[in-house]
Amino acid sequence: MDKVNVNELLRAQAHVWNHIFNFINSMSLKCAVDLGIADIIQNHGKPMTVTELVAALPTLHPTKACNIYRLMRILVHSGFFAQQKLSHGVQEDGYVLTDASRFLLKDDPFSLAPLVEVLLDPMLTKPWDLLGAWFENNDPTPFVTAHGKTFWDNDFCDPKLVDPLNKGMASDSRLVIAALIDSYKGTFEGLNSLVDVGGNTGTVGKAIADAFPHLECTVFDRPQVVAGLQDSGNLKYVGGNMLEEVPAADAVLLKWVLHDWNDDDCLKILKQCKVAVSGGKEGGKVIIVDIVLERNEKASDEALNLMETQLLFDMAAMVALGGKQREEEEWAKLFSSAGFNNYTITPILGMRSVIEVYP
Known part of the structure; x- marks a missing residue:
């Protein structure tokens, strides 16, 4: 091998090593959430040195x-925290929050900390160990x-999984509906x-009902999800099966x-939705907030990162649920x-889009 070929092989080898160890980024993120590092830096109120951070971690051995x-070094590299020079004479840099850090704050309304915990729980990481075996068997999902048993059979059997999942999805819903109401009010x-199908405990439905008091909003989900939730004003809860009927x-x-x-x-779900919106006045529609997979290898680095996130979501849907993310042609079909x-x-929603479908 000549020198050029050796250098190319070494770069390719480093690429393989990077992907072998990519899970470390996820697990370091989970560790930061477990330790509450974002909240500690936030509560400190100013850039926090590693010495101060160590002293503020109450359970640290x-x-x-x-x-x-070393943990903070990889988290800074990943963009979850940043370092800032302190005043003259202070040898250490101080850690500060980034835009991404806000999603790790446990009491922030947009926090994804519960989803970090649940999606990296062994219950949801174990299926990835069996992905190769799944391709060789007849099971519906890894x-x-x-x-x-399926995820839908399992999630309500384990509060450790379903409680943070509900909290995390509610946080995501707050951000999405805020963006929709702010930038796409005409929807x-x-x-x-309006019926919010699969609306869980009503985070989106309540936000829409509050923003549009004239709009009668119904949150529709499985009976065990909406049991005990109280109707209020122009918001009500209905239990049922979206595969069989939609209000x-x-x-x-x-x-x-x-x-x-x-x-x-x-x-099946879309056919039930069509029946639901076809009986009223002209102009009925189905509003879908979901990923539309893009294919553009010449896109900017930011767009390519967004595409990679979409592809990761596609694999996650396949492994846990048997679902998928779709390209426009697949949606159209x-x-x-x-x-x-x-x-x-x-x-208009980052990696997701608003799709309006008309009968």
Whole structure:
């Protein structure tokens, strides 16, 4: 091998090493959430040195204090924290929060800390160890291979999983609906009624009901999810099975629902949604908030990172739920098969888009 070939091979080898150890980024992030590091720096109120951080970690074993800087070094590299020069004479830099840090603060309304905990819980990481075995068996998902039952069978059996999952999804919903109401308010104009299908405990439904007092909003989810939740004002809760029936309304909202399901089940859900919006006044529609996979290898670095996140979500949906993320052509095929005539896609939610589908 000549020198050029050796250098190319060494770069390729480093690429492989990087992906072998990529899980360390995720687990370091989980460790930061476990230790509450973002909250500690936030409460400190100013840049925090590693010495101050070590002193503020109440459960830290003394023999591990010398390793905190190593954890912070990878978290700074990953963009979850930053370092800032302190006043003259102070030898140490201080750690400060970044935009990403806000999503690690446990009491922030947009916090994803509960999802960091649940999605990196062994219950959801174990199926990845069996991905290769799953490709060789007849199980519907690697989750079934790992646990002997589906995610939907399992999640309500383990409060350790479902409670943080609900909290994390509620946090995500707050950000999405705030963006929708702020930048895409016209989505809800002209509507008198709306059903939030798969609306969980009603974070999105309540926000819409508050923003549009004239709009009768229904949160529709499984009976065990909405049991005990109280109707109030123009918001009510209804239990049922979206594969079998969806309450009638001018519009049906599906926020991050369809990516959980395979094409056959998505078709059943969309057909029920079409029935639900076709009985009212002209202008009924289905509003979908979901990923539309992009393919653009010449995109900017930021766009390529967004595409990578979409692809990671696709693999996550496959492994845990048997669902998938879809390209526009796949969405269009589903809409046509369900009997819809037209749709529009507006990519205004980062890696997700608003899709409006019309009967």
